[in-house]
Amino acid sequence: MEIIRKLEKPVFETRPLYLQIFDRLLDYIADGTWKSGAMVPNEIELARTFGVSVGTMRKALQALSERGLLTRRQGRGTYVSEMPSGESPSLDNLRTRRMDALTWEIKSIQVTSGLADDDEQRALSLTDGTSVVRIRKVLADTANDTHVLEYCRYPSQRFENLEKDTAAHTMPLGALARRYGLLAAPASEQLELHLADGKQAKLLEVTQGAPLLQLTRIVTCFDHVPIEFRVAFCRLGANAIYAYQLR
Amino acid sequence: MEIIRKLEKPVFETRPLYLQIFDRLLDYIADGTWKSGAMVPNEIELARTFGVSVGTMRKALQALSERGLLTRRQGRGTYVSEMPSGESPSLDNLRTRRMDALTWEIKSIQVTSGLADDDEQRALSLTDGTSVVRIRKVLADTANDTHVLEYCRYPSQRFENLEKDTAAHTMPLGALARRYGLLAAPASEQLELHLADGKQAKLLEVTQGAPLLQLTRIVTCFDHVPIEFRVAFCRLGANAIYAYQLR
DNA sequence: AAGTGGTCTAGACCACGGA
DNA sequence: CCGTGGTCTAGACCACTTA
Numbered sequence A, B: 001m002e003i004i005r006k007l008e009k010p011v012f013e014t015r016p017l018y019l020q021i022f023d024r025l026l027d028y029i030a031d032g033t034w035k036s037g038a039m040v041p042n043e044i045e046l047a048r049t050f051g052v053s054v055g056t057m058r059k060a061l062q063a064l065s066e067r068g069l070l071t072r073r074q075g076r077g078t079y080v081s082e083m084p085s086g087e088s089p090s091l092d093n094l095r096t097r098r099m100d101a102l103t104w105e106i107k108s109i110q111v112t113s114g115l116a117d118d119d120e121q122r123a124l125s126l127t128d129g130t131s132v133v134r135i136r137k138v139l140a141d142t143a144n145d146t147h148v149l150e151y152c153r154y155p156s157q158r159f160e161n162l163e164k165d166t167a168a169h170t171m172p173l174g175a176l177a178r179r180y181g182l183l184a185a186p187a188s189e190q191l192e193l194h195l196a197d198g199k200q201a202k203l204l205e206v207t208q209g210a211p212l213l214q215l216t217r218i219v220t221c222f223d224h225v226p227i228e229f230r231v232a233f234c235r236l237g238a239n240a241i242y243a244y245q246l247r
Numbered sequence C: 001a002a003g004t005g006g007t008c009t010a011g012a013c014c015a016c017g018g019a
Numbered sequence D: 001c002c003g004t005g006g007t008c009t010a011g012a013c014c015a016c017t018t019a
Helices: A002-012 A017-030 A043-050 A054-066 A118-124 A173-179 A198-204 B002-012 B017-031 B043-050 B054-066 B118-124 B173-179 B198-204
Strands: A070-073 A077-080 A094-096 A105-115 A131-141 A146-155 A188-195 A211-220 A226-235 A240-245 B070-073 B077-080 B094-096 B105-115 B131-141 B146-155 B188-195 B211-220 B226-235 B240-245
Touching: A017 A054, A043 A054, A054 A070, A118 A146, A118 A226, A146 A198, A173 A226, A188 B211, A198 A226, A211 B188, B017 B054, B043 B054, B054 B070, B118 B146, B118 B226, B146 B198, B173 B226, B198 B226
Parallel strands: none
Antiparallel strands: A070 A077, A094 A240, A105 A131, A131 A146, A146 A226, A188 A211, A188 B240, A211 A226, A240 B188, B070 B077, B094 B240, B105 B131, B131 B146, B146 B226, B188 B211, B211 B226
């Protein structure tokens, strides 16, 4: 084994072993070999099956743990992180002033599909003539007087028949992606101020020209292939804020 | 040395060695023993001087590197990260649509001090009767039509004579903190929509009631002691956005 | 060629959690 | 009590940078 690796590595794969293992484990999680919430074998056993030292195995596991895909606890073991699989369409960074999560009610949902327009092509790295599934939602947390109009687009090629998969329409992205054998990586988000146009005003029950917080994000897999393009317009109640952790 | 550590550790200090070293190195950087931009000794030498193995030393160095305080490059060595020491009062997350940094001009600056009010006491964990230095700035990037009204408060106790230290008033927090022997840790920030009151409207050259993006952040040292309480009101031009990296 | 950090190994002991 | 991950050691070799 030692010799095989020493011979093959320079030719076929020069990346660090722990990163190669990282990717293999990523596949395990994405394709369900390791199911959400399940306990995974211990370090020593994993190291043996991959033919590496415990230290190297550990580095791969820690990398996954840092990215939130595995949860490790001393004395307990290593578990596949439970992704929020419920109905909440994660707008995690919208919080109450006391940093509690908001509780969303889906007021309306509308699913269509069609050829990607210029913006969608650019955002999702699609070529001309490819199509996308579009999901438009109106969400509300009436207790906190906060309403969101959300436009999500997914490349049809990677999300086959998403249009008809109604159960998937209300899932947060993490769960949706995994349902289609994909793993969403951390993304960046952009915020700007936007004044409501007529249509937005109607859907969000505000007057035209009311100030909204506009969120734009593009989520990719770990291989940097984009899988979601989302634009959300938020009407924030007096008690609602957008909070996040600076680097 | 070995014996001393084995004897003393359980009594005086049970935290992992690499974290103890992390803190010592943090002090080196904060107090200027390791100057900004300087190269630090190599891992092996450091490990010897601290009386630990290279692996442990490495873990401490990497932790500092992850937090952006050290910069390590294979073949080059380890350097103390250069902090932005210029005049720009870092509003790093405000960007143009193309993600370029904005270039700020200080339109006005006003420095006062006085007893901390309730909000300031809460934000900075101060007790009744302690005082703060307040710096109010109006900043503008005229090219991108973006204006910011920024209120910063610092505990007088940790920033002695900051009121008279005019050079410090225009520094970004990282540089300011280091000038006073402190090291700022990553913080969290809150965003909300705010409608300009009369005073804000005048300072930002907008009409009263104009929508502003309000940023609130509290920055602490690595020991969680708060050192800055900042509230900023931003009038964003059409080309300006607030961008950040999701976890 | 020399020196640096990056990767990898093969052990050891410790602290925690659960049976 | 045992099994887990967390810490720590003392090496080895590799890849990169600079002189």
